[in-house]
Amino acid sequence: MNRKTDTSKLTDNLKLEIRNEFVQGIGDESNRKFYTLDELIKKHNVAQSTLYRVARDEKWKMQKDHFQSEYLSNLDKERTKTLSEESKKMDNNSINLAKALYQTVGQVIQSNNQAIQDGKKGLPPNQINALANAAIVAQRLAKLALGEATDNINANVQENDSFRRAMELLDAVEDSRSPGNSSTH
Numbered sequence: 001m002n003r004k005t006d007t008s009k010l011t012d013n014l015k016l017e018i019r020n021e022f023v024q025g026i027g028d029e030s031n032r033k034f035y036t037l038d039e040l041i042k043k044h045n046v047a048q049s050t051l052y053r054v055a056r057d058e059k060w061k062m063q064k065d066h067f068q069s070e071y072l073s074n075l076d077k078e079r080t081k082t083l084s085e086e087s088k089k090m091d092n093n094s095i096n097l098a099k100a101l102y103q104t105v106g107q108v109i110q111s112n113n114q115a116i117q118d119g120k121k122g123l124p125p126n127q128i129n130a131l132a133n134a135a136i137v138a139q140r141l142a143k144l145a146l147g148e149a150t151d152n153i154n155a156n157v158q159e160n161d162s163f164r165r166a167m168e169l170l171d172a173v174e175d176s177r178s179p180g181n182s183s184t185h
Helices: 012-023 037-044 048-057 060-117 125-145 159-176
Strands: 026-028 031-033
Touching: 012 037, 012 048, 012 060, 037 048, 048 060, 060 125, 060 159
Parallel strands: none
Antiparallel strands: 026 031
């Protein structure tokens, strides 16, 4: 310490430490503190005029601006990478869900067809309509997860159209049954 002014001498090591705290701040990637020159003058007990002159001559402000710009850019890149990975996981889960939904619908339809072939009563039309709508939802979900456009998929399929297709399916099953069995609908 200098006895006249009670300030610390600005050695090369201390100057480098103060410069790094000013330019790069202190802390980890998620919690970094950037100091002002005045805060560093108080923290390290150095002469204000000396530190201001050194910071100006060595262009610390420009270095700090450049560092912060790169720092923020790197944070943005890391966040984009993290969000991209999460998006991929969500898309994979959506595709798996769509596959499972398709499989379930298929199994129910096969069971229904087998029941009809065995002479048992098939599913009521409203349940067949619900299965058709579930298949449409699964298709839309899978296409969205794969990044395909869904503009051409009519998500609001008319109930009459779904019902008509279900009835045609039932008629086809009934036509394939042996004569003498009761009507399906």
